Amino acid sequence: MINISLFLLLSCSALVLLEAYGFRDETDRQALLEFKSQVSEGKRAVLSSWNNSYPLCKWKGVTCGRKHKRVTSLSLEGLQLGGVISPSIGNLSFLSYLNLTDNSFGGIIPHEIGGVVPSELGSLTKLVALFLYRNNLKGKLPASLGNLTALNSLDLGDNNIQGGFPDSMARLTQIVGLSLAMNEFSGVIPPAIYNLSTLEYLSIADNHFSGSLRPDFGNLLPKIRELNMGRNGLTGAIPTTLANISTLEKFGIDVNNMTGSISPNFGNLQNLQFLLLGQNSLGSYSTGDLAFIGALTNCTRLEILEVASNKLGGDLPTSIANLSTNLNDLSLGKNLITGSIPHNIGNLINLQEFAIGGNMLTGPIPTSIGKILGLRLLYLHTNRFSGEIPSSIGNLTWLENLDVANNSLEGTIPQSIGNCSSMLHLKIASNKLNGTIPREVLEIRSLIHLSMSNNYLIGSVPKDIGRLENLVGLYAAHNKLSGELPQSLGKCLSMVQLHLQENSFDGTIPDIRRLVDVRAVDLSRNRLSGTIPEYFVNFSKLKYLNLSINNLEGRVPAQGKFKNATIVSVFGNQHLCGGIKELKLKPCIVQEPPMETKHSSRLKKVVIGVSVGITLLLVLFTCLVSLRWFIKRKKQQHTDSTTPSSLEILHEKISYGDLRNATDGFSSSNMIGSGSFGTVFKALLPTENKVVAVKVLNMQRRGAMKSFMAECESLKDIRHRNLVKLLTACSSIDFQGNQFRALIYEFMPNGSLDMWLHPEEVEDIRRPSRTLTLLERLNIAIDVASVLDYLHVHCHEPRAHCDLKPSNVLLDDDLTAHVSDFGLARILLKFDKEYFLNQLSSAGVRGTIGYAAPEYGTGGQPSIHGDVYSFGVLLLEMFTGKRPTNELFGGNVTLCSYIKSALPEQALDVADESILHSGLRVGFPIAECLRLVFEVGLRCCEESPTNRLATSEVLKELVSVKERFFRARRTTRR
Structure with a gap:
């Protein structure tokens, strides 16, 4: 009996000891040690406590249950662990919480986490929360995750997981939070998601989901609080049933291809805080598009409203000032909104960002903006605001970005702006501002970008501008500034861009040798004197130096940056010499002083005689010309009296004499381009002190008058931010009695797209200082596609451009594209297939060889389809750098067939080489972006x-490529 009792006692003691030393948790111990073995070797030190000599439940990140001492929680968040996730993780059968967020695990998600069937030993059937956010996981989502029926939260965001969302996930009937954001998921919205009626948080943003949302979407997920579907390829309308979800607080479907209207029913959502609908195609550029704003005044908790970059039109409703006082982000930019900002906009006292640039708003900037004391970002650029910049702006001491560029603002720069001590970017360019640069601006020590170009500013640059030590970009070109450039410019050690061209600065170039990071310096078209400083030779990062049209003298260096004529421009300085031969300067030769000779007096007499003779001949010639002019004018009276009335609705016309004076007699030095029907000159209109582009038509050319009238007719009543703006016209006779027709446009400082794509064909003076990046080309393509979509579909009288090509795409200061040259444009009465295929015209080929649609060669009528063809050629040229008439192409080889033969695998082989060297990070999928554009x-x-894409489809496809670009760029930055 004693032996039995002793045996039992020893047995119990043994069990206690075995338990104490980990017998019952041996499965978990081995699973975790196996997990550790799959962690990359360099990171295992973080898990040094994971060893057999240390109690399991005290291992780093491990939590055990109180009763059974099994692992219930594993949290290794933010430890930067690499390697792969071991399948042994599935053996932690008591695990309820697994968090591997913010590491670098690669490979796939092991299917062992969910097992094969829900009850299988070795699966995590008790798992309630699974967080794998921000790793490098790839492959497809294992269907076995659908076995984790107790799961409450699943976060797989910011990985590289591909494919669809398995149907088995519909079994997650307890799930409350689900994030698939920032992955590579594709296909339509997974039907399984519609079955997860318990969801309160759902994010599928930053993927490749496509298709439209079910109309009953809002009825299927009745508990949803946060819904983020932004940055995908979704199409169709936003379901009105979303307004049935009374719990909805945050809704984002920005950067997609959504169409239709924004429903006023959103105003029923009393809990709504975020509404992100930007970068879609919502609205129709018409009255009523903004009706939802009035309804949203009921949403008293609204914090963010973003509807920028859509197709919203109509007047800005005054009710916008009655939105929630909790609003901190209001973004309506890049639409076609008209009207004015209500005077009581200052009611939105908690606003931090107000972005309404890129519209057609008029009137003054309300002074009540100065009441929004927490405002940080104020974007009012590219509208038609008038009046003065309100001095109340100075109340915004937290303001970081102020952009009122490209408006019609007048008056002086308010001194109070110096109170904005947190300002980083101040952009007031392209207005009608006058007066001096206030010294108070120099109190803003934080400034990194100061843009004041294209105004009427006078006076000098403040002497102590060197106080702006953080200034990266100074733009004060195209003003009336004068005096000497301050030496303190040399103290702006962060300077990268210095643009002071087209002013009246005199004196010598200041000592800026310490600006070693500078990349562009433009001091052209001033009155600077003295020699060119030698220190420019040593500026290693310099990409553009323009000292043209000044009074500089002496020898031009031939070393360093001056060896490259594509970087340096010095023409128009009569007393410069030397330099490399490409600069075409005279050699530096020391000239002997002239000696007086006995023939000097005789020579003077000869000169006087010749001068008198020439004067008499000129008088006789002038009389004859005047007589001829008088006779011809009588003949022209009938012609001039029949000038079409379509010009009447343009702005006040300008005279021939004014244009002649403004262009220095139509001097070749002011010529900036030529085309089929005329020549384009740069001109300064003295009456408005404004730089413009003047297109003078060659009236001797057949069809010039028709071209003139077509352009007037096309541009008189169409409005789009990416169309070149026709300011006025001239219908007159010149001083010889000939017909004279000219069109005056807003001036585009960056010239034509053709110049940027083919810089080798451009003379040095106008050659761009760099090439276009991939993103800049995408933006330009989207701008042009937006114009075509407007002309073809949304214009009140649809019309075809008929001559789309790179030379007719002009670029402004920000490289925003503006389509020009409507000399061949046609208003379209029909778009139907039968009309297009059967009607012929005797007019012959429309447009330019290489860009004109093939059907135009057989007499086809102008059409939207022809414009789409031209756009396709332009798009291919933009990304290959090759014209359709390139010598490579001939016979059966065309630009299209050249690219088609390279796809899908060899997109890089046909791309413009300059794109491949534009600073994209290693790992950026440039080949994919190019392939999509080429397609x-x-x-x-x-x-x-009839097989060509519609312009609306083109626009959506290009926007989609742009968003892939941004996603890829974010990924490569990690």
Whole structure:
């Protein structure tokens, strides 16, 4: 009996000891040690406590249950662990919480986490929360995750997971939070999601989901509080049933291809805080598009309203000032909104960002903006605001960005702006501002970007501008500034861009040798004197130096940056010499002083005689010309009296004499381009002190008058931010009695797209200082596609451009594209297939060889399909750098066939090499972006007109490529 009792006692003691030393948790211990073995070797030190000599439940990140001592929680967040997730993780059968967020795990998600069936030993059937956010996981989502029926939260965001969302996930009937954001998921919205009626948080943003949302979406997820579907490829309308979800607090579907209207029913959502609808195609550029704003005044908790970059039109409703006082972000930019900002906008006292640039708003900037004391970002650029910059801006001491550029603001720069001590970016360019640069601006020590170009500013640059030590960009070009440039410019050690061209600065170039990071310096078209400083030779980062049209003298260096004529421009300085031969300067030769000779007096007499003779001949010639002019004018009276009335609705016309004076007699030095029907000159209108582009038509050329009238007719009543603006016209006779027709446009400082794509064909003076990046080309393509979509679909009288090509795409200061040259444009009465295929015209080929649609060669009528073809060719040229008439192409080889043969695998081989060297990070999928763009171009260039993409489809495809670009760039930055 004693032996039995002793045996039992020893047995119990043994069990206690075994338990104490980990017998019952041995499965968990081995699973975790196996997990550790799959962690990359360099990171295992973080898990040094994971060893057999240390109690399991005290291992780093491990939590055990109180009763059974099994692992219930594993939290390794933010430890930067690498390697792969071991399948042994599935053996932690008591695990309820797994958090591997913010590491660098690669490979796939092991299917062992969910097992094969829910009850299988070795699966995490008790798991309530699974967080794998921000790793490098790839592959497809294992269907076995659908076995984790107790799961409450699943976060797989910021990985590289591909494919769809398995149907098995519909079994997660307890799930409350689900994030698939920032992955590579594709396909339509997974039906399984519609079955997860318990969801309160859902994010599928930053993926490749496509298709439209079910109309009953709002009825299927009745408990949703946060819904983020932004940055995908979704289409169709926003379901009105979303307004049935009374719990909805945050809704984002920005950067998609959504169409239709923004429903006023959103105003029923009393809990709504975020509404993100930007960068879609919502609205129709018409009255009523903004009706939802009035309804949203009921949403008293609203904090963010973003509807920028859509197709919203109509007047800005005054009710916008009655939105929630909790609003901190209000973004309506890049639409076609008209009207004015209500005077009581200052009611939105908690606003931090107010962005309404890129519209067609008029009137003054309300002074009540100065009441929004917490405002940090104020974007009012590219509208038609008038009046003065209100001095109340000075109340905004937290303001970081102020952009009122490209408006019609007048008056002086308010001194109070110096109170904005947190300002980083001040942009007031392209207005009608006058007066001096206030010294108070120099109190803003934080400034990194100061843009004041294209105004009427006078006086000098403040002497102590060197106080702005953080200034990266100074733009004060195209003003009336004068005096000497201050030496303190040399103290702006962060300077990268210095643009002071087209002013009246005199004196010598200041000592800026310490600005070693500078990349562009433009001091052209001033009155600077003295020699060119030698220190420019040593500026290693300099990409552009323009000292043209000054009074500089002496020897031009031939070393360093001056060896490259594509970087340096010094023409128009009569007393410069030397330099490399490409600068075409006279050699530096020491000249002997002239000696007086006995023939000097005789020579003077000869000169006087010749001068008198020439004067008499000029008088006789002038009389004859005047007589001829008088006779011809009588003949022209009938012609001039029949000038079409379509010009009447343009702004006040300008005279021939004014244009002649403004262009220095139509001097070749002011010529900036030429085309089929005329020549374009740069001119300064003295009456408005404004730089413009003047297109003078060659009236001797057949069809010039028709071209003139077509352009007037096309541009008189169409309005779009990416169309070149026709300011006025001239219908007159010149001093010889000939017909004279000219069109005056806003001036585009960056010239034509053609110049940027083919800089080798441009003379040095106008050659761009760099090439276009991939993103800049995408933006330009989207701008042009937006114009075509407007002309073809949304214009009150649809019309075709008929001559789209790079030389007709002009670029402003910010490289925003503006389509020009409507000399061949046609108003379209029909778009139907039968009309297009059967009607012929005797007018012959429309447009330019290489860009004109093939059907135009057989007499086809102008059409939207023809424009799409031209756009396709333009798109291919933009990304290959090759004209359709390149010598490579001939016979059966065309630009289209050249690219088609390279896809899908060899997109990089046909791309413009300058794109491949534009600073993209290693790992950036440039080949994919190029392939997608080329595919859009080829679909536009289909032989059959009816097979070509519609402009609305083109726009959506290009926007989608742009968003892929941004996603890829974010990924490569990690």
